[in-house]
Amino acid sequence: MTFPIVPDLLSSLFKKPNTNPFPAPQLPPTVTGLLDEVNQGKAELNPPVPAPERLRGKMTYNRETCIGCNLCIKVCPAHAIEAIPAVKKVRFYVSQCIQCGQCTEICPKQCLALSGEFLNASHDRYDRSLIVER
Amino acid sequence: MKTIEVKKPSGYFTQIGPAHPALKEPVMFNLDVEGERIIKADFAPGMSHRGIEWMGLRRNCIQVIYLAERICGICGITHSISFVRAVEQIAQIQVPVRAHYIRSIVGELERIHSHLLWAGVAAHELGFDSAFYLAWRVRENVMDLVEYLTGNRVHYAMIQIGGVRRDITREQFPRIEESMKFFDNAYDQLARVFLDDTTVQMRCRDCGVLTYEEARQLCPVGPTARASGIKKDVRVDHPYAGYADLDIEYMTPDRLTGEVRGDVYDRIVVRLLEVKQSIALVRQLLEQMPDGPLLAIPKPAVLLAKLKGAAGEAVGRHEAPRGEVMHYVRLEAGKDEPVSWKVKASSYSNYLSWIPMMEGEQIADIPIIAASIDPCISCTDRVALVQDGNRRVLTKAELHRLSVEKTRRIQASLSAR
Numbered sequence A: 001m002t003f004p005i006v007p008d009l010l011s012s013l014f015k016k017p018n019t020n021p022f023p024a025p026q027l028p029p030t031v032t033g034l035l036d037e038v039n040q041g042k043a044e045l046n047p048p049v050p051a052p053e054r055l056r057g058k059m060t061y062n063r064e065t066c067i068g069c070n071l072c073i074k075v076c077p078a079h080a081i082e083a084i085p086a087v088k089k090v091r092f093y094v095s096q097c098i099q100c101g102q103c104t105e106i107c108p109k110q111c112l113a114l115s116g117e118f119l120n121a122s123h124d125r126y127d128r129s130l131i132v133e134r
Numbered sequence B: 001m002k003t004i005e006v007k008k009p010s011g012y013f014t015q016i017g018p019a020h021p022a023l024k025e026p027v028m029f030n031l032d033v034e035g036e037r038i039i040k041a042d043f044a045p046g047m048s049h050r051g052i053e054w055m056g057l058r059r060n061c062i063q064v065i066y067l068a069e070r071i072c073g074i075c076g077i078t079h080s081i082s083f084v085r086a087v088e089q090i091a092q093i094q095v096p097v098r099a100h101y102i103r104s105i106v107g108e109l110e111r112i113h114s115h116l117l118w119a120g121v122a123a124h125e126l127g128f129d130s131a132f133y134l135a136w137r138v139r140e141n142v143m144d145l146v147e148y149l150t151g152n153r154v155h156y157a158m159i160q161i162g163g164v165r166r167d168i169t170r171e172q173f174p175r176i177e178e179s180m181k182f183f184d185n186a187y188d189q190l191a192r193v194f195l196d197d198t199t200v201q202m203r204c205r206d207c208g209v210l211t212y213e214e215a216r217q218l219c220p221v222g223p224t225a226r227a228s229g230i231k232k233d234v235r236v237d238h239p240y241a242g243y244a245d246l247d248i249e250y251m252t253p254d255r256l257t258g259e260v261r262g263d264v265y266d267r268i269v270v271r272l273l274e275v276k277q278s279i280a281l282v283r284q285l286l287e288q289m290p291d292g293p294l295l296a297i298p299k300p301a302v303l304l305a306k307l308k309g310a311a312g313e314a315v316g317r318h319e320a321p322r323g324e325v326m327h328y329v330r331l332e333a334g335k336d337e338p339v340s341w342k343v344k345a346s347s348y349s350n351y352l353s354w355i356p357m358m359e360g361e362q363i364a365d366i367p368i369i370a371a372s373i374d375p376c377i378s379c380t381d382r383v384a385l386v387q388d389g390n391r392r393v394l395t396k397a398e399l400h401r402l403s404v405e406k407t408r409r410i411q412a413s414l415s416a417r
């Protein structure tokens, strides 16, 4: 009988976890309480891991330079962009965007980019933070 | 097919699925059993039809790339490569050489990640969870590498019609080589942990056998075919992307063990060998990568206009981690959307091998046999026929009748003009 994994298992006992740590090791009784303690210097949070350089995160939009050509809408695979014809501008729904970045490539005015911001979860699809219009 | 002493159905019938804890995705197995032994096996796919092709026919070709990418959560580049290869043929777009190489690099990284993921799943199905964690820990490294190169862990969005969207620059080479070194070691470790382990040998040797002859009859693809000794691989047989310039061969289990048995163990061997092969291929690709542009048509708006004028039909193929994937596309001039788009995922060709693999084995072997072809069930389901709340299966005779009726209809409408 051979079990070649055994040495690997034993050595794992002495290694640190391979995964990124959660901000707090355990779920605190209250999140706001924990944050208060952090502010007072009584507790520490594990810092977030840095976003990779090429990460495609939340949309940024420069409303000033946008000319309302609607090309971005034409290529968006997820129908995440809405035209506002009255003012010749557009609006982005982050909850629907699949972060492909195709719109940033077709925009003739380079007013679109995908930032490194990736913590976009919310209870509400139409939360203010999930609609980009400027 | 395998000789089974008891031919007569025993009268005991058991169903596994469509939703079952041992199955990762919905599919149904219908089994005649005697005691623990499977006398007759059958399966019913079509439980997770998503209507992806229908969505594709309502989007222009650039949009379809990202939709195709989402056919599978593991093969992030497989379906987009196949789709764009079909479209490039129709529109006669010449892809720059550098773009070909980058496609191959991402394709090979995907293979490493997919095979490691599979190794973990297979270990879990055997109840060998320590190896599952080990394989997935190793896999994390390639996920990080892919994220570093393409921006995201899954859904790389690297492919564009006529090339790739992002470069792999010289500054990134050392980071890639660092990962390849890591995988050199990881291969040795995984080969030891999986192949030398007594438990794995006892569960997988001579279990779920697909003989060379059966494989010839059923035409499986990818590692499932190669593990039965069938030499086929789209990368070798019909080279595309950067593969024509590479030193690449069929990976069959006899390269490591000296024999082909076509069992679950051989499928583990083939996938491990392919991880090693992919490491070597990535190194070759990096070494030989020429300079040059990334896109044949850099402006997406110009590309869209060109595609609108393109007409014709073509098939695009790619050797996915699970085997050959095929996309059929038809474009008509004046239309942004494809008029026809048909996707054949690799598992479609591999499903039928389940039957000879399962017959004669025990019920407890089903999870590992089902997993051994690395099925991607949701990627494969293209059609589900439901009428008045009842599922139906279209037989060959019915399909033929429908086809004849359609020809008659068209003839009638033509003569009425």
Ligand code: SF4
Pocket (backbone or CB within 6 Å): A075, A076, A077, A078, A079, A080, A081, A092, A096, A097, A098, A099, A100, A101, A102, A103, A104
């Ligand atoms: S990134 Fe992609 S999905 Fe998101 S808005 Fe742009 S085109 Fe649409």
Ligand code: SF4
Pocket (backbone or CB within 6 Å): A065, A066, A067, A068, A069, A070, A071, A072, A073, A089, A090, A106, A107, A108, A109, A110, A111, A112
């Ligand atoms: S493509 Fe650019 S300029 Fe045109 S509507 Fe979209 S954001 Fe505005």
